Amino acid sequence: MKTSIFLALAILVITVVAAPADDKGQEDLKKKVMKHLGEVRRFFREDPLGQKIIYQFQEMIAIAKTIRQRIRKRLGEYLKGLENE
Structure with a gap:
């Protein structure tokens, strides 16, 4: 579980650094980040390799x-x- 948190934070940092400055871009960014976090979490919970x-x-x-x-x-x-x- 700690690993997934670490990977999620790494993804979050990468996406925040590359984030656009406008508000619409921020909303899209939030959706993308949440989607990626969900995918990482699902990988570690459900996938045998995870x-x-x-x-x-x-x-x-x-x-x-x-x-x-x-x-x-x-x-x-x-x-x-x-x-x-």
Whole structure:
């Protein structure tokens, strides 16, 4: 889900940067952005490939959390060793 939010924000930023200055263009832009956000969301919810991508990102996040915990543990042990010296 976080991945879809990230991709949606990326699409939003790209479309806002390329947005026209007139009001009619703004309304069209809003419709296009909402349509793209819906398509991205639908892709990650319904498409098997999108679900696999979400699963892979969840695994990657879990691995990153584990690595972070190990690093913090080792750093804590190292700092305690320095204090004892």
